[in-house]
Amino acid sequence: MGNSFRIGEVAERSGVSIDTVRYYERRNLLPAAPRTPGGYRIFNSETIDRVLFIKQAQDLGFSLDEISNLLSTNGSSECRRVRDLLDAKLTELDARLKSMHEFHDKLTRYLAECEEELKRYPDSAECPVVIEIAHAERA
Amino acid sequence: MGNSFRIGEVAERSGVSIDTVRYYERRNLLPAAPRTPGGYRIFNSETIDRVLFIKQAQDLGFSLDEISNLLSTNGSSECRRVRDLLDAKLTELDARLKSMHEFHDKLTRYLAECEEELKRYPDSAECPVVIEIAHAERA
DNA sequence: TTACACCCTAGACCTAACTCCAGGGTCAAG
DNA sequence: CTTGACCCTGGAGTTAGGTCTAGGGTGTAA
Numbered sequence: 001m002g003n004s005f006r007i008g009e010v011a012e013r014s015g016v017s018i019d020t021v022r023y024y025e026r027r028n029l030l031p032a033a034p035r036t037p038g039g040y041r042i043f044n045s046e047t048i049d050r051v052l053f054i055k056q057a058q059d060l061g062f063s064l065d066e067i068s069n070l071l072s073t074n075g076s077s078e079c080r081r082v083r084d085l086l087d088a089k090l091t092e093l094d095a096r097l098k099s100m101h102e103f104h105d106k107l108t109r110y111l112a113e114c115e116e117e118l119k120r121y122p123d124s125a126e127c128p129v130v131i132e133i134a135h136a137e138r139a
Numbered sequence: 140m141g142n143s144f145r146i147g148e149v150a151e152r153s154g155v156s157i158d159t160v161r162y163y164e165r166r167n168l169l170p171a172a173p174r175t176p177g178g179y180r181i182f183n184s185e186t187i188d189r190v191l192f193i194k195q196a197q198d199l200g201f202s203l204d205e206i207s208n209l210l211s212t213n214g215s216s217e218c219r220r221v222r223d224l225l226d227a228k229l230t231e232l233d234a235r236l237k238s239m240h241e242f243h244d245k246l247t248r249y250l251a252e253c254e255e256e257l258k259r260y261p262d263s264a265e266c267p268v269v270i271e272i273a274h275a276e277r278a
Numbered sequence: 279t280t281a282c283a284c285c286c287t288a289g290a291c292c293t294a295a296c297t298c299c300a301g302g303g304t305c306a307a308g
Numbered sequence: 309c310t311t312g313a314c315c316c317t318g319g320a321g322t323t324a325g326g327t328c329t330a331g332g333g334t335g336t337a338a
């Protein structure tokens with residue numbers, strides 16, 4: 001069927017390993033999948049989307065515990081709790097974005113210094129950037 | 140002296156543990172510190188700045204190996220190699236910033252939905268956001 | 279010259295998030 | 309009704325990045 005997948009296909013389509021899918025189920029990041037009479041898990045396409053969501057959040061610095069709190073499959077999750085979690089996450093994310101931008105600028109300045117040096121001395125071994133990072137870094 | 144620190148003070152001022160400082164030295168993220176006759180490490184304020192740099196980069200998703208590549212205390216690091224590393228990091232950072240902004244927007248939309256629901260039904264248990272995340276997530 | 283906070287090393291241990299393995303069962307195609 | 313790809317479980321192993329412990333030495337102020 002177009003909306004029924006075995007674990008291998010879920011794994012492939014969401015870019016994780018089979019073990020990871022089972023691991024997520026154990027961690028309650030995915031609801032316990034229904035089974036065939038023989039014991040095979042049966043998934044639908046929503047599982048794939050959900051794994052993708054988990055991966056994205058994780059890439060952005062959230063732990064599986066945090067994600068699990070947000071998605072909590074166990075027990076009804078009142079709207080108020082979710083609201084508070086989201087609020088906290090957003091504050092955190094704002095801070096991360098800010099320092100990320102600053103770090104980006106810092107690296108950009110370093111890159112410019114490198115280019116400068118290489119323009120002047122194409123085979124320079126003494127990189128001014130390394131010296132700078134190594135010896136004083138309070139930008 | 141104003142520019143001479145023992146490991147405990149370095150740790151405290153840069154917000155990591157003593158063990159972490161020693162660990163960074165072992166990993167060559169910090170140059171091997173000179174010692175007192177009795178074997179105590181002696182640091183200067185640049186070490187503190189460097190630990191702060193490492194922590195910042197790490198928070199933003201860089202591994203210690205990557206940071207170590209950039210700072211490589213072992214062997215002369217030619218400017219060209221540093222330039223290439225920086226260039227690659229910046230590309231990576233751009234991508235991360237982009238998906239971070241998208242995720243931020245997504246969470247903001249979820250938060251708005253929560254507020255909406257709570258305005259309507261102040262004690263709502265059925266959070267529309269959880270249902271949405273759990274059941275279809277391809278934004 | 280003792281008190282006591284601080285430092286040393288080697289090596290074991292910890293947590294998160296997987297990843298692998300053995301030993302065995304399932305299922306669809308031919 | 310067999311075969312080959314795929315799936316099952318329980319539990320051990322792995323990696324990154326620390327953290328802790330035992331057993332012992334250092335430095336300095338009173």
